[in-house]
Amino acid sequence: MIWTIIGALAATLTMFSFVPQIFRALRTKSVHDVSPVTLFQLSAGVCLWLVYGIARGDPIIIIANATTIVTLAILIFLFFKYGKIKL
Numbered sequence: 855m856i857w858t859i860i861g862a863l864a865a866t867l868t869m870f871s872f873v874p875q876i877f878r879a880l881r882t883k884s885v886h887d888v889s890p891v892t893l894f895q896l897s898a899g900v901c902l903w904l905v906y907g908i909a910r911g912d913p914i915i916i917i918a919n920a921t922t923i924v925t926l927a928i929l930i931f932l933f934f935k936y937g938k939i940k941l
């Protein structure tokens with residue numbers, strides 16, 4: 855039971871880790887402090903974690919990584935919208 859709680863807390867922190875960056879980008883309309891390499895590398899890793907979670911049938915891993923992919927996708931969209939590379 856304690857490990858499930860720890861996993862759920864870790865997942866919650868991870869899922870919403872990019873939300874402050876999203877709000878900052880929306881507020882300032884700038885992404886100059888966002889690293890595209892980090893965004894795409896982390897996105898690839900999170901996608902692999904999602905595949906792993908699906909293979910294991912672990913709902914915490916699945917939900918956490920699916921949610922993280924959504925927040926990363928929003929930030930990647932903002933990177934292209936407000937960055938030097940325009941959509």
